[in-house]
Amino acid sequence: MTDLIKIKAFAFDVDGVFTDGGVLAIGNGDLLRTFNAKDSFAIRTAIINGFPVAIITGGCSESIASRFRTLNVPDADIYQLSKNKLPDLQHFCERHHFQLSEVMFCGDDVPDVPSIMEAGIGVCPKDACIEAIEAADIVSDKCGGHQFVRDIVERTLRAQGMWKFDPLQPWGFNYGDEITLSALKTGRNAE
Numbered sequence: 207m208t209d210l211i212k213i214k215a216f217a218f219d220v221d222g223v224f225t226d227g228g229v230l231a232i233g234n235g236d237l238l239r240t241f242n243a244k245d246s247f248a249i250r251t252a253i254i255n256g257f258p259v260a261i262i263t264g265g266c267s268e269s270i271a272s273r274f275r276t277l278n279v280p281d282a283d284i285y286q287l288s289k290n291k292l293p294d295l296q297h298f299c300e301r302h303h304f305q306l307s308e309v310m311f312c313g314d315d316v317p318d319v320p321s322i323m324e325a326g327i328g329v330c331p332k333d334a335c336i337e338a339i340e341a342a343d344i345v346s347d348k349c350g351g352h353q354f355v356r357d358i359v360e361r362t363l364r365a366q367g368m369w370k371f372d373p374l375q376p377w378g379f380n381y382g383d384e385i386t387l388s389a390l391k392t393g394r395n396a397e
């Protein structure tokens with residue numbers, strides 16, 4: 207059993223992880239992506255419980271930044287146009303004073319393999335490329351974009367006793383009232 211207890215931070219690729227890999231190319235060059243609200247809830251829950259979350263993608267889109275800002279991921283932890291993901295993962299760890307061994311990295315394709323191998327726990331969805339599957343410590347039984355992120359974040363937080371909610375509090379969270387209430391006041395986090 208891979209030791210989920212040791213994980214103190216998460217890092218994620220985007221396409222094929224939060225999404226099924228599909229993009230809708232529209233006339234102005236933007237790419238539209240579909241995210242899963244259950245994945246979003248898991249990210250918000252992880253952050254409220256004190257886990258730094260990094261987004262490390264080779265893509266670049268204002269919609270990616272705005273999506274993760276809405277989930278309370280700081281801009282500094284959103285790495286777009288990442289040419290080589292492992293140095294960006296190391297940079298994230300250094301800024302937050304974690305060891306690579308304490309971070310979970312989730313990716314689905316060849317550019318993610320070095321980070322999957324070097325992170326404390328490397329994870330991929332079941333529809334990842336064969337190289338990622340062979341490198342991963344955990345292969346989820348969920349596909350990218352189909353609650354893969356929810357699966358692995360929920361499993362990790364449950365292992366650490368942090369998947370707990372108070373139904374009488376806003377959004378059912380026990381923790382992070384400041385973040386939660388400020389999000390409510392600004393009308394964000396409408397999911």
Ligand SMILES: [Mg+2]
Binds near residue numbers: 219221314315
């Ligand atoms: Mg990908």
